[in-house]
Amino acid sequence: MKRKGLLYFSIILIGCVFLIRLFYLQVLDNAYHNPIKNNSAVKVKYSYPERGYIYDRNGVLLVANQLSYDIMVIPREVKPLDTIEFCSLLKITKKDFIKKLNRAKHYSTRIPSTFLAQVSKNDYAYLQEKMYKFKGFYIQKRSLREYPINSAPNVLGYISEVNENIIKKKSYYQLGELIGTAGVEKTYENVLRGTKGVQFIQRNRFNKEVGSYKNGIYDTLPIPGKDINITIDTKLQQYGEALMKNKRGGIVAIEPATGEILALVSSPTYNPNLMVGRDRSKYFTKLYLDTINKPLLDRGLQALYPPGSPFKIMIALAGLQEGVITPASTVRCFGGYRYGNRKNAFMSCHCSTHGSPVNLDKAIYRSCNTYFATTYRKIIEKYPTSAEGMDAWNKDITSFGLGKFLNNDLSVGKRGLIPNGNYYNKWYPNVRWTATYNISNAIGQGEILTTPIQLANMTAAVANRGFYYTPHIIKKIQGTTIPEKFKKIHKTAIDKKYFEPVINGLFNVFEKKHGTAHSSRVNGIEICGKTGTSQNPHGQDHSIFIAFAPKDNPKIAIAVFVENGYWGSRWAGPIATLMIEKYLKGKTSRPYLENRMLTGSLQDEYDKQLIEEENEK
Amino acid sequence: MRNRTNNIFYGIDWVLVLLYLALIFLGWLNIYAASVSENHTSLINFSTEYGKQLIWIGLSFPLIILILIFDAKFYTKYASLIYLGSLLSLIGLFILGKNINGATSWYSIGGISIQPSEFAKAATALAIAKLVSDKQFNLKKLNTQFQAFLILFLPAILITLQPDPGSALVYTAFIFVLYREGLPLYYVLLGFISATLFVITLYFGYKLTLLASLIVFSIIILYFVFYRTKALKRGWLRLVGIYLIAIFYIFSVDFVFNHVFEQRHRDRFNILLGKTTDIKSIGYNTNQSVTTIASGGFFGKGFLQGERTQGNFVPEQQTDYIFSTVGEEWGFVGSATVILLFVVFCLRIIHIAERQKSKFSRIYGYSIASIFFMHFTINIGMVTGLLPTIGIPLPFFSYGGSALWGFTVLLFIFIRLDANRTNEW
DSSP, rough: OOHHHHHHHHHHHHHHHHHHHHHOOOOOOOTTTSEEESSSTEEEEEOOOOOOEETTTTTEEEEEEEEEEEEEEOOOGGGOOOOOOHHHHHHOOOHHHHHHHHHHHHHHHSSEEEHHHHHHHHHHHHHHHGGGGSSSEEEEEEEEEEEEEEEOOOHOOOEEOHHHHHHHHHOOOOTTTTOOOSHHHHTHHHHOOOOOEEEEEEETTTTEEEEEEEGGGTOOOOOOOOOOSOOHHHHHHHHHHTTTSSOOEEEEEETTTTTEEEEEESOOOOGGGSSSSSSSSHHHHHHOOOTTTOSOOOOOHHHHHHOOGGHHHHHHHHHHHHHHHEEEEEEESSSSEESSSTOOEEEEEOOTTTSSSEEEHHHHHHTHHHHHHHHHHHHHOOOOOOOHHHHHHHHHHHTTTTOOOOOOSOOOOOOOOOHHHHHHHHHHHHHHHGGGGGGGGGTTTOOOBBHHHHHHHHHHHHHTTTTEEEEEOEEETTTOOOOOGGGGGEEEEOOOGGGGHHHHHHHHHHHHHTTTTTGGHHHHHEEEEEEEEEOOOTOOOOOEEEEESSSSSEEEEEEEETOOOOOOOTTTHHHHHHHHHHHHSSSSSSSHHHHHHHHHOOOOHHHHHHHHHHHEE | OGGGGGGTTTOOOOHHHHHHHHHHHHHHHHHHHHBBBBBBOSSSSSHHHHHHHHHHHHHHHHHHHHHHHOHHHHHHHHHHHHHHHHHHHHHHHHOOEEEEEEEEEEEETTEEEEOOHHHHHHHHHHHHHHHHTTOOOOTTTTHHHHHHHHHHHHHHHHHHHHTTTHHHHHGGGHHHHHTTTTHHHHHHHHHHHHHHHHHHHHHHHHHHHHHHHOOOOHHHHHHHHHOOOOOOHHHHHHHHHHHHHHHHHHHHHHHIIIIIOHHHHHHHHHHHHSOOTTTTTTHHHHHHHHHHHHHHHTTTTTTOHHHHHHHOOSSSTTOOOHHHHHHHHHHEEEEHHHHHHHHHHHHHHHHHHHHSSHHHHHEEEEHHHHHHHHHHHHHHHHTTTTSSOOOOOOTEEEEEEEEHHHHHHHHHHHHHHHHHHGGGG
16 A cells, blocks of 8 residues: 555655764764864863983083973963953063964864963963963963073074974874974984873863863873983084184084084074073074074085085095096196187196196195096096996995985985986087086086085095995984984995095195195194185185094094185184094194184175175175 | 453553663663763652653553553543643643743643643544544545644644744644545645755755746746647646746745744754854754764763763753763664664554554554654754754653653553454454
C-alpha cells in the first residue's frame, strides 16, 4: 500500500540523516577533536622554562637571563576599566592602549596574548598591587636575555617576539612568545629554549576555573633549556673588536684542527644589552635603518668581495695539482702580463723583479701577478676547450669550500662565486672564449667573490695541508654531543705533497726581506700568510690578509678584511698578526703597531666616500 | 478467551514497553549527568533535577496502571469529551496560567507545574481517531477535510497563543495520519512545496526566487507545449493560477519574515541558513550543543566524564538539549544507539498500528507514531544544528514531568488499545 509507505520512509530517511550528521560531527570532522584546541571549557596555562646560558670555549659566561614581566590580556574577559589609570601605570598612551587591545582582539578573543612586553621590575611592583582592578589583564613572569660581556652580538644574535608568520609555520609558538631570530640564538633555538610546560584547567561556562582538566593527565612540566658552549675565545674576540674599532670589516679566526671558530668579528658592531627589554624595537630600528654603517650585517659571514691576492694560493695549488707548473717553474715578469694585442690588454704587476726569472716561492712572497696569470692560463689551456679547463679548475678551487655555502651553524652566510665553464658559456654564448677573457680570476679579481669566513676556511685547509672541518660555532651542548657533520673531514682536491712548497712561499711572505708582509713579522712565531688588495670600483681598495700559525701544527687560521684599507699590509696584515700573537702568546710584543691599529680610524675615508657617492647621485 | 480483567497486562506489546523502559532509563542517566554537581552526590535528592525526574518516572507507573485499567472502549467512547476537556485546559491557561520563560503554558499547583499542552497531543490524537474512523467520514470531501483540520487547528492555535509555537508545530505531524487515511496527495505536496519555497526565499531573497520560479514555470509550459498539447489546452488556466499563487506565496513569505516575525525568529533562521554567523548570543546554544556533541568522538568521553556537560556549557542541557550529553559522554556509538532506538520505536508503533483491526486504534497509533517522529526530528535536528532553534522536548529523554507523563499517556493508551485488538471482532 502506497500510503502506508510515506511515514515509514520518512522515519528511516530522517534516521539516516541524523546518523550521517552525527558521524560527520563526531568522527570525520577533526576540528573539534583536539581536547585542548577549540575547547572553551579548558584553559591553557603555560609555564616557561629558563632559556639555556651561553658560555665561550673557556667557560666564560656570555649570555645569561634576567627576569621580566609581561602584561597579558584575554580580550573577551576585559571589563570596562579606568583606562587613564591603567595607561599611566604602564606608561603608555591611550592610543597605544586601543591599538594594542585591538591587535590582541584580532589575534583571538579567547587566547591570552601579550599586551605589553617586558615591563621593568619597578613598574611591576606598582602594577602587582593594582592589577586586581583590571579584569582580563594579568602579569606573566618571563626571563629575558642579559649579556655580562659586551661582545660578539653578531655571533650571539638575539631573541624577539614571534610574529604571525612564525606562528603559522611553527605551531609550538604563540603570540607574544620569544624566539631566537639571529645568531646562535636562532641556530640553537630548540636546544636553548627547552620546552614550555602546559597546564590544562577545567572551566565552567562562566569561565570560572573549577579544577585541573582530567586530573592533569595532559599536563606537562617545563623542560629547561640546555646550556651551550660556543667556540669563541672571548679574549680574542674582544681584542679583535678593539682592533677593528672605527674600521669597517671582519675578522674570522678558525682552529684548523677542528674547524672551531675562535673569533668572528664584524665591525661596526653594537651593544647586545640594548637589544633586550622594551627599548629593543626602538634600538633595533635604529640599527636596521643605518644603511651607511650596516651594523646588523655580519661582515665576517656576509661581506662578498673579490679575495685578491690570497686567491693566488689557490691558483698555485691548482697549477701544481694539474701538473702545469712545478715549484721550480719560472716566469719572467716585465712589470705585468700581456694577454692580448690590444694596448690595454695588460695586467700590471708590482712585484719589482723586472726581467729576472720568478719561481713559485718568490711569486708567492712577492705576489707576482704575471706568474699566476701564466699559471692560470696554463691550467685552462691544458684541456681541449676552455670550458673543460674552467670546470677542472673550478673543481680544485671549490674543494676548499669556496663558491658554495659552508652549511654550518651560523644563521647567515653567502655563497660567493667561483665560476665554471658553463658560467662563461652563458656569458659569451657566441664566442669561443679563452683564459684571457677572464684572466683577472688568476689574481682573485674578476668574477670571483668570497666571504671572510670562506677565506679563513681556505686558509685552515692550507694549514692542514689538504683538508678542513666545516667551520662551526658550537663547542658543547649540555648533555648531548655536537652535530656529526662538524666532525667530518672534508678533503680538498689537492694532494698533500703540493702544499709544502706553497706554505714555504707563504712563510717567506714574512721572512724574506721583500716579502709583502715583512713589516708585520712577529719574533718567535712562524706565521704563514698572504696579503691581499681587493680592487674596489667605488672607492679606496680593501685591505685583506689571511694567515695561519705556527707553520707546523697550526693552531689558528685567520682572515682579516678591512674595507677601504688601501692595501693588505697596511691594516689587515698587522691586525691578523696581532690576533695570532694574542692568541698564541696571550700578549703582544709590538706596542707601537698595536697602538696604531687600536687607535687608527678609517672614518675620514668612509666620510669622503659617502660624499663622493652623494655627488655621483 | 480469557477474561482480561483479571490481568491488566494481558495482550500488551512487551517490545514497545521494553523500548519505552530503555528510553526512560537512558534519558534519566543523561539527565543525571547533565544536572549532577559536586554538592549533590546522593542518588535520590529531590532538590535536584535528576532527583525530581526520578519522582516523575516513579509516578508514571501508577499512571500506566491507571491507563491500562480502563477498558479500551473507554477511550473510543469518551475521545470527544477528553478532547474538549483538553481544549478547556488550554483555554484556562489564559486565566490561571503561570508564566515561565515568557510562555503562559503552565498550571502551578502546590509547587508542581503542569503543562496541559503535553496532554493535548493525546487528546487530539483520540479526537482525530474518533472522527476519521467514523464510517461516514470521507477525507476526499472538502467539508470533512475541514472538520479534521479544525480539530487540529484548535489546540495548535491555542498553544501558539501561549506563545509556544514549537509545541504547536508538532500538530503538522497529523498530515501523515490524514494522508494515510486518504487525504489527497496534493495536500502533502502543497505542504512540501511551500516549505521548500519558504526556505529558498529566505536563503536567496524573493527576487532570485521569483526569477527561478519563472524559469521553472517556463520549462513546465514548454514541456506541455511540446509533449502534452491537449492537456495544456484543457488546463492552462489552472497552471497559470498555480503560478500566480506561488508568486503571491513568495512575496508573502518575504513579508511575513521581515515584518511579522520578530527579530529573534529571524535570527534563528539566518543563523541556520548560514547567512549570519554568531556564536556568542543567538547562535550560542546551537554552537555549544554542536561542539559538545562533536567533542564526544567515536566512543565518547564516558559517563560523567564530559567536561562540557560537567562544566554546564550547554544551556538547557537537561531539557531540550539533553541529546548533547549523549553525544559528548557516549560518543557516536551512544548517540547512534539512541537514534536507532527512536527509529525502531516509531517503526514498531506503525507496525502495530497497521495490524489493528479497529480503524480507531490504527489511526490513533499512526497519530502517536507521527507525533513521536516529529518531536524526534525537530529536537535532534535542532541539537545537531540542522534545524533552527525550536524548543520542544526529546520524548522520554528531556527533563520535565509534564512531558514525560504526556508521552507516557500517549503511548500507553495505544498499548491499551492494542491489547484489546483480539476483542475487536
